[in-house]
Amino acid sequence: EIVMTQSPATLSVSPGERATLSCRASQSVRSNLAWYQQKPGQGPRLLIYGASTRATGIPARFSGSGSGTEFTLTISSLQSEDFAVYYCQQYNNWPRTFGQGTKVEIK
């Protein structure tokens, strides 16, 4: 099983600042990596797939990069609606696995 490790667990950021979230895979997943955003009481929302492609309707302030085992999600200028929990997920191998999540909170 591929273990996905996200860091940090919690990120405190002021509105308007940049947020950088990391995701590491225990073995290569090529570019088969997705990022999701989850707000309290809601189902997750797809942000990024293929490590760097924004999903439909996702603002340009969200960007993804990386391949193999190291990935990054960057939110260039945090808006109030971006404070949430973010998960990475690999879809290269079975079983599909998620990182434990990074909570982005208001500083």
Added chain:
Amino acid sequence: EVQLVESGGGLVQPGGSLRLSCAASGFTFSNYAMSWVRQAPGKGLEWVSTIIGSGDDTYSADSVKGRFTISRDNSKNTLYLQMNSLRAEDTAVYYCAKSDTVTTTFLTNWGQGTLVTVSS
């Protein structure tokens, strides 16, 4: 607009059974793989099971293999999860999610979830 509406959750005793349903609309259901993902209270996401568009192939996490069965009825645009021999650690919100393709890749749309509580 894609809509996924889960139902069937509730309180069940350890060892009991429950069947979850997910009603899908807004897309051609049989053209997409579908999955169940769960989230224990206060915890992260855990993939549970996936079924391809035709229903011919399924994949399941080791933690539920032999106890949970994913299935679909493409004539009714509905996804199911039959859960048997339930344990306390199966307590979670269960989400239905749509894949990007007929086989399986990432999850493009998610429902709001249905809560399953396993307790005596």
